[in-house]
Amino acid sequence: MKRTLPAVLMSLTLAAAGAAACDGSGGGDAGQANAATGPITIWLSNNQEELAWGKAMVESWNTQHADQKITAQEIPAGKSSEEVIGAAITAGNAPCLIFNTAPAAVPQFQKQGGLVALDSFDGAAQYIADRTGGAADQYKSPDGKFYQLPWKSNPVMIFYNKDIFAKAGLDPEKPALTTYDEFLSAARKIKSSNAAQAAIYPAPTSEFFQSWFDFYPLFAAETDGKQLVQDDKAQFNSPEGQRVAAFWKTLYDEGLAPKEQYNGDSFADKKAAMAIVGPWAIAVYGDKVKWGAVPVPTSTGKPAEQIRTFSDAKNVAMYSACQNRATAWEVMKFATGKDQDGALLDKTGQMPLRADLTTAYPDYFAKNPAYKQFADQAARTVEVPNVPNSVSIWQTFRDAYSASVIFGKQPVADAFTGAAQKVDQLASGS
Amino acid sequence: MAKGTVLGRHPVGMILAAPYAVYIAVIFAYPLGFAIWMSFHDYFFAAPGAIVDHPFAGLDNYRAVLSDPGVRQAFANIVVFLVINVPLTTGLALVLAVALDKVVHARTFLRVAFYVPYVTASVAVVGVWLFLFNSNGLVNTVLGPLAPDPSWLVNEHLAMPVIALFVTWKQLGFFILLYLAALQNVPRELYESAAVDGASAWNRFWSVTVPAVRPATALVVILALITGANLFTEPYLLTGGGGPNGASASPVLVMYQRGLQQGEPDFAAALGVLLVIGVLIVAYVNRRLIERD
Numbered sequence: 001m002k003r004t005l006p007a008v009l010m011s012l013t014l015a016a017a018g019a020a021a022c023d024g025s026g027g028g029d030a031g032q033a034n035a036a037t038g039p040i041t042i043w044l045s046n047n048q049e050e051l052a053w054g055k056a057m058v059e060s061w062n063t064q065h066a067d068q069k070i071t072a073q074e075i076p077a078g079k080s081s082e083e084v085i086g087a088a089i090t091a092g093n094a095p096c097l098i099f100n101t102a103p104a105a106v107p108q109f110q111k112q113g114g115l116v117a118l119d120s121f122d123g124a125a126q127y128i129a130d131r132t133g134g135a136a137d138q139y140k141s142p143d144g145k146f147y148q149l150p151w152k153s154n155p156v157m158i159f160y161n162k163d164i165f166a167k168a169g170l171d172p173e174k175p176a177l178t179t180y181d182e183f184l185s186a187a188r189k190i191k192s193s194n195a196a197q198a199a200i201y202p203a204p205t206s207e208f209f210q211s212w213f214d215f216y217p218l219f220a221a222e223t224d225g226k227q228l229v230q231d232d233k234a235q236f237n238s239p240e241g242q243r244v245a246a247f248w249k250t251l252y253d254e255g256l257a258p259k260e261q262y263n264g265d266s267f268a269d270k271k272a273a274m275a276i277v278g279p280w281a282i283a284v285y286g287d288k289v290k291w292g293a294v295p296v297p298t299s300t301g302k303p304a305e306q307i308r309t310f311s312d313a314k315n316v317a318m319y320s321a322c323q324n325r326a327t328a329w330e331v332m333k334f335a336t337g338k339d340q341d342g343a344l345l346d347k348t349g350q351m352p353l354r355a356d357l358t359t360a361y362p363d364y365f366a367k368n369p370a371y372k373q374f375a376d377q378a379a380r381t382v383e384v385p386n387v388p389n390s391v392s393i394w395q396t397f398r399d400a401y402s403a404s405v406i407f408g409k410q411p412v413a414d415a416f417t418g419a420a421q422k423v424d425q426l427a428s429g430s
Numbered sequence: 431m432a433k434g435t436v437l438g439r440h441p442v443g444m445i446l447a448a449p450y451a452v453y454i455a456v457i458f459a460y461p462l463g464f465a466i467w468m469s470f471h472d473y474f475f476a477a478p479g480a481i482v483d484h485p486f487a488g489l490d491n492y493r494a495v496l497s498d499p500g501v502r503q504a505f506a507n508i509v510v511f512l513v514i515n516v517p518l519t520t521g522l523a524l525v526l527a528v529a530l531d532k533v534v535h536a537r538t539f540l541r542v543a544f545y546v547p548y549v550t551a552s553v554a555v556v557g558v559w560l561f562l563f564n565s566n567g568l569v570n571t572v573l574g575p576l577a578p579d580p581s582w583l584v585n586e587h588l589a590m591p592v593i594a595l596f597v598t599w600k601q602l603g604f605f606i607l608l609y610l611a612a613l614q615n616v617p618r619e620l621y622e623s624a625a626v627d628g629a630s631a632w633n634r635f636w637s638v639t640v641p642a643v644r645p646a647t648a649l650v651v652i653l654a655l656i657t658g659a660n661l662f663t664e665p666y667l668l669t670g671g672g673g674p675n676g677a678s679a680s681p682v683l684v685m686y687q688r689g690l691q692q693g694e695p696d697f698a699a700a701l702g703v704l705l706v707i708g709v710l711i712v713a714y715v716n717r718r719l720i721e722r723d
Contacts, residue, residue, distance in 0.1 A: 083690055092478035108693045113480025197566075204584075205670035208691070260565050260584045261670040320477050392692045399500070399676070407586070407675040 030320075034120055038324040039069045040331065041095040045081075045314070046074045049283050049348040054099060056343065057335050068327040075100060080209075082108075082391075089114030089319065096322035097331060099151065100314050103139060103383055104209065106148050107390040109317070115147040116318040121329045131336065133355030138227075138383040139315065148315040149332055150353040152344060154278025155309050155377040156217050158297070161196070162290040164273040168195035177294050179301035180247045187256040190273045199256040201272035204406050208394040212384070213276045215401055217296045217310040218244045220382035225308040229385040229393060232427045234420035236397065243299050245412045249405045259406055278312045279349045279374040293373060311381030313353060345371075351378040389426040396422050462706070469700035474693055491700035501701060504672075504679045507590050511680070512658045514594035519654045520647060523602055527609030528639060541610075545603035552600065552663040559596055559668060583669050586677035593664045593678055601657060605650050612646035613639070648720040652713045659709045662686065681705050 044054035051074065058072045075098065078084035082105040088094040089112050101109075109115050118124040125146060128136050132150045139150045162172035168190045176182040187199030202214040215236075216228065222240040229235060251257040267275035268288055275281075276296065285291060295307035316336065318328050334340065341352035342361055349371055354360060358375050365372045384390065400419035404412040437444040469491050476482040495501050530540055547555060562568050563582040570577035582588045616639065624634045640647075661680040665672045671687075672679030681701060689698025 080691075086475065086690070086693070089477045090475040094477075111693070112475055113477040113482065203670075204673070206673055206676070207671060258565070259674065260581060261673070263560060320479070392694070395687070395692055402673075402675050409586075409675055 030116075030120075033323050034116075034325045034329075036324045037068050037327045037330075039071065040097070040322065040324050040328050041071045041073070042097040042099060042331070043075045043095045044072055045100040046077075047280065047348070049280075050099075050344075050350070053344050053347040056347075057340055060340075061331060061334055065327075068324070068330075070331060080207075085109065086112070086114075089321070092321050094319035094321045096324065096328040097316055097318055099316050099335070101148055101317040102209075103148065103313055103315060103386065104390050104394060106139075106141070106315075106317065107386060107388055109319075110141055110147050111388070114320055116320055116322065116325060117145040117147055118149060118318065118329070118332075119145045121325075124329070127333060131355070132353045135353065135355070135381070135383075139386065141386055142388070148317045149336060150313065151315045151336060152313065152341075152350045152352050153378050153381055154280050154312040154314075154350055155374055155381050156213065156276050156278045156312055157293045157295055157309065157374065157377060158200075158274055159267060159277050159281065159285075159291050159293050160274045161267065161270060161272075162292055164190065164195045164270065168193040168273070172292065175292070175294065177297055178304075180243075180297055180299050182301070183297045184247075184250060184254075184256070187251060187274075188254070191254075191256050196271060196273040198258050198266065198272040200251065200274040200276070201258060201262055201266035202276060203261060204252075204257075204259050204402070205261050206398055206402050208391055208398050211394060211398050211401060212310050212312065214248060215244055215397075215405075216382075216384075217276055218247065218298070220308045220310055221296050221298045221302065224306070225380070225382050227382055227385040228397065229387050229423060229427045232387070232424065234397075234423040234427070237416040237420035241416060242412060245401070245405050245416065247297075247299070249408070249412065252406050253408065279351065279371055282349050282370060293370075295377065305376070306380075307377070308380045308382050309377060311378075311383050313381070313383060315353075349374075351375055353378075385427075387427045388429040393423050393426050396426065465699040465702055468696050469703050471696060473696040473699070475695060487696065491696045492704070494697055495700045495704060500676060500679065501681065501684055503676050504681045504684045507676075507678060508658060508661065508680055510590045511594045511597075511661060512655060514591055515598050515658050516651060516654045518594070518598045519601060519605055520650050522598065523605035523650060524609050524640070524643065524647070526602070527606045527613060528635065530606065531610060531613045541603075541606075544606050547600045548603040550600075553667060555600060556596075556664065556667040559592075563592055580674070584674045586674055589669050589674060589678040593661070593668060596664055596668065597657065597661070601654070605654070608646050608650055609643060612643040616642040644720065648717060651716050651720060655712055655716065656709060659705060659712075 042054075042058070044051055054072055058070045062069050073095075075081045076084050076088075078087075081098075081100055082102055085094065085098060085101070085105065086108065089109060094114060106115065118128070128139075128146055128149060132139075136146075136150050139146060139148055141147050158177060160175060160177070165172040165175055165186075168186075170176075170186055170189060175186060177186060190196055190199045203210045219228070219236060219241060220226070222244050223235070223238075226235045226240075235241065248257070252259060262271065265284075266272040267277070267281075268285055270289065282291075295304045296309055298307065316332055318325060318332065322328050336352070338360060341354060342364070344350060344352055345361055345364055349368075351357060351374060357378060358365060358372075365375060384394070387393065396419050400410075400415040404410045404415035470487060470489075471484045472487045472490075473484050474482070526544065530537065530544075533540060560567070560583075564570075565581040565584075567581075570581060578585055578588055582592050620638045620642070621634055624638055629637065660682055662682040665678045665680050665683050666686075669678040672683050682705070685698040685701050685705075688701070689695045
């Protein structure tokens with residue numbers, strides 16, 4: 001602990017020095033690299049199911065391409081993948097492809113000069129548009145280019161524990177959770193009956209990404225699909241944003257959602273009756289929890305087929321340290337083709353960002369009806385905005401949300417107004 | 431550099447000292463110098479080969495740091511931390527060292543017992559404290575209706591004091607060792623003379639021990655101050671990143687968040703430079719106050 005200040009200063013400096021020392025050499029000639037083929041390295045998420053898919057995909061590619069072999073490894077451990085990737089970009093040792101690039105981090109990686117614009121490959125933009133449809137536009141950068149290939153989403157919904165609901169006297173098969181009033185009433189019953197320690201337990205901590213799993217899905221639903229920032233303007237300081245905030249504030253004020261961090265998975269541990277999660281969790285919860293899933297609530301109880309939610313997508317990006325980019329692009333297409341997307345769906349339950357998702361894999365959804373509603377929901381997702389200073393914008397919002405909604409230190413209107421002004425500045429790039 | 435030799439009058443000494451001098455230059459002086467440079471420029475980390483501009487920004491980063499409410503709160507938090515941690519560490523370490531110096535039985539066991547938390551990784555020990563101080567933890571269970579609401583780690587008035595207590599407990603073993611070493615150098619005759627003059631145990635402690643270990647006290651206070659100013663692990667882990675609502679954020683935690691998480695190393699560097707200056711000033715004032723004769 002005593003060495004922390006020098007350590008942070010050193011981290012900052014050595015990262016900077018690394019960049020300076022390698023200046024002008026690591027990236028190589030882009031045109032030459034784009035045409036080059038040969039072995040490449042890729043990083044995969046450390047999610048067990050996803051890793052299994054990745055290894056099988058690599059094996060399949062390697063058997064057909066002896067001269068362009070892929071070496072795959074998990075993203076090195078760190079507090080978050082984004083920090084590790086950011087450091088690797090600076091050091092010049094990022095792999096060719098990372099199959100877990102968070103859209104929120106793309107503007108920062110792009111600013112660092114760490115990403116390759118996929119539009120520089122013949123037919124890339126068309127490939128993305130054909131595969132993902134209109135939803136692909138959400139992943140374009142402000143310069144109109146794709147620095148990420150939309151890969152897969154985990155549209156978040158409300159998971160609920162059927163046993164806890166039954167214990168609280170709620171209908172475990174068709175619970176009334178469509179409006180804020182219904183949701184709050186169910187939450188109060190869960191708490192008053194002591195069926196669970198918490199009705200719902202989103203992380204109350206201040207990391208920039210935590211709003212993706214409390215405020216943002218409900219905001220997307222309430223606004224019929226608005227992003228946090230649109231046209232360089234903050235959208236959350238609106239009547240819809242205030243309604244979502246008031247809903248969460250009630251949950252915190254009444255103790256239905258705890259303000260203290262839970263160390264572990266509160267839903268899997270049966271401490272919380274509900275959670276906001278995507279379909280990746282189905283395989284993780286397995287038989288541990290008897291669960292059901294419903295769309296996130298709205299103030300007026302919109303029909304399920306109109307509900308929009310946060311996509312929680314992870315994409316594939318090509319990093320500028322890559323020397324054999326022609327191979328990397330071919331691997332991108334191979335790994336996101338119909339066969340590999342089907343394998344990903346089968347192994348992980350995560351939804352490939354394909355416009356034809358439900359029709360492309362009818363057998364899978366017939367065999368796994370639990371995933372069908374997530375596939376339906378995947379057609380109506382909202383991504384994080386692809387704007388400059390994306391992480392700072394989310395942190396600004398999170399700080400205002402923490403102060404007003406979770407801890408009640410400031411009126412929501414004041415906190416959101418202040419945050420919106422700052423976000424407007426950040427989104428304009430200043 | 432006298433007498434015409436390149437390595438001065440003591441070439442062997444210079445050669446022996448060189449590795450450490452190089453180490454200091456590379457690991458400490460260069461990063462510090464670079465951080466100062468960064469703090470005066472519009473700087474962000476870029477990939478090798480990326481063509482980026484780092485224009486001179488004057489005092490902009492310093493203005494941004496000083497006008498940031500999160501930074502001001504972090505400095506206020508650290509003052510709370512120091513006000514609790516430094517006197518408690520100094521007082522407890524001295525009292526326990528004097529007691530350990532006198533104890534006859536189980537002396538080694540007791541010394542090890544105090545030292546174990548110091549050599550145990552914070553990450554491991556924090557887990558135990560989370561278990562103790564969370565809402566349904568052991569402490570609240572024992573306190574029953576007297577348990578604070580909101581609970582310790584989510585209570586804006588209690589989160590920082592709990593961290594200060596944690597750090598006091600964790601560091602105590604090291605400071606006790608410093609005092610134990612200092613106590614070995616206090617002449618026994620002083621105690622005997624005081625006893626002959628009729629001084630009570632308290633008078634002997636206050637009039638003999640305390641002045642005799644003053645140099646050690648100066649060291650303990652300065653080290654405790656530096657430790658406090660560098661606080662990071664505890665708010666990062668114990669209160670979930672400086673919570674609740676920034677009530678336990680420290681300047682170094684803010685540096686990490688802004689510099690590495692949010693990609694603003696120039697802001698973080700300016701904050702780091704201000705922190706270094708602040709620690710140097712406080713350490714200097716302390717030294718003047720405590721080491722005065």
